[in-house]
Amino acid sequence: MAKFSENAIKILNYVREHESDGITAKDIAKALDMKDRSVNATLTAAFTNHKEETGEEVDGKKVKEVKPLMQRIEGELEVTDPETGKVKHETVKFIEFTEYGRTFDYEA
Numbered sequence: 001m002a003k004f005s006e007n008a009i010k011i012l013n014y015v016r017e018h019e020s021d022g023i024t025a026k027d028i029a030k031a032l033d034m035k036d037r038s039v040n041a042t043l044t045a046a047f048t049n050h051k052e053e054t055g056e057e058v059d060g061k062k063v064k065e066v067k068p069l070m071q072r073i074e075g076e077l078e079v080t081d082p083e084t085g086k087v088k089h090e091t092v093k094f095i096e097f098t099e100y101g102r103t104f105d106y107e108a
Helices: 006-021 025-032 036-048 099-103
Strands: 051-058 061-066 070-080 087-097
Touching: 006 025, 006 036, 006 087, 025 036, 025 087, 036 070, 087 099
Parallel strands: none
Antiparallel strands: 051 061, 070 087
C-alpha cells in the first residue's frame, strides 16, 4: 500500500488532468501555488523513486525495488522574448506517467 503526502496527491491529480498538455514541474508549481523545489522533491521522492516490496526477504528485511510512477521526458518549447520578439528554443523536462504509473492503484 502506498501512502502519499498531501502535496504528492495534489501533484498526482494535476498530472492526471494535464499530462496531455505537456507540463513541466514549473507548470505544476505555478498551478498549485507551490515552490519549484517542493514539486521537484516530491516528484523525485514519491513518484520517480517509488519503491514496492517484491515479496522476498533478505536477512529478515523485505526487499523493495524501484518502480517509477512518473518520469521526466526531455523536450523543447518555443519561447518568445517579450522585449525583442525573438523566438528561441528552450530545453525542458515534461512530466509524464510511466506505463506502470498509469495502471498503479493510487488509492490502495
